Amino acid sequence: MDREQLIHDWMVQTLKGRLSRDYREIRDNISGKREDFKGLYPDLILANHGIVLGVVEVETEGTINEEAARRWKALVDTGVKVILMVPKRAVKDVTALLWEKGIGGKVSIGTYEISITLP
Secondary structure, three states, X not given: OOHHHHHHXXXXXXXXXXXXXXXXXXXXXXXXXXXXXXXXXXXXXEXXXXXXXXXXXXXXXXXXXXXXXXXXXXXXXXXXXXXXXXXXXXXXHHHHHHHHOOOOOOEEEEXXXXXXXXX
């Protein structure tokens, strides 16, 4: 498993745990699972009482590109809340892509930063 995939999967699992306080049903698409939502496969599908309320996509620096932006647009078009989790230093690029695709006001952006401090 490469470094970016490891970071991605770790972030998905971490978010799944944190969001479990707000959503009773959380399905993920990591480790070979294929949970679809309207023919799409977001990293996390957030639901309560069988109703999907939102989806989460976790991106790494290497996955922020035009292809990802097309996936984000397709998710927005489903009508549910879309949350992107991106590296903190990539917010500017992600925001530009969102506005370029016409979905800048329809997506929530969360950030993460990995910091390693040695004594």
